[in-house]
Amino acid sequence: MAPQPLTPEEIESALAELPGWEWDRERNLLKRSYSFARHLQAAAMVIHVARIQDESDHHADLLLGYNTLGVSVNTHSVGGKVTERDVRLARRIEEIAPAHGAR
Numbered sequence: 001m002a003p004q005p006l007t008p009e010e011i012e013s014a015l016a017e018l019p020g021w022e023w024d025r026e027r028n029l030l031k032r033s034y035s036f037a038r039h040l041q042a043a044a045m046v047i048h049v050a051r052i053q054d055e056s057d058h059h060a061d062l063l064l065g066y067n068t069l070g071v072s073v074n075t076h077s078v079g080g081k082v083t084e085r086d087v088r089l090a091r092r093i094e095e096i097a098p099a100h101g102a103r
């Protein structure tokens, strides 16, 4: 069943428990930027996030920089809106970020 787009209140409520994540209202997506001491730490996190995304069949856009990793996500199947699937992916990524040295 297609996930329902979240209301602004639901998004803000979810973000309250996702430090560092923002709702880009213009592009209607959730985003977070992580920074690292070393490039390879950022690159290693990309692989881990990719595995999580394939497991959950929900994929963010990832932007790997010198010592940064940008994550932005919404749900394509409902026309690019923020749903519970995006919040769930953000929570999973937050769970693994500290072990990668992400700040």
Ligand SMILES: C[C@H](O)[C@H](O)[C@H]1CNC2=NC(N)=NC(=O)C2=N1
Pocket: 057, 058, 059, 060, 073, 074, 075, 076, 077, 078
């Ligand atoms: C066929 C496959 O299950 C779908 O295309 C999945 C893949 N990953 C996805 N990722 C995101 N962000 N939104 C989707 O609607 C989506 N759909």
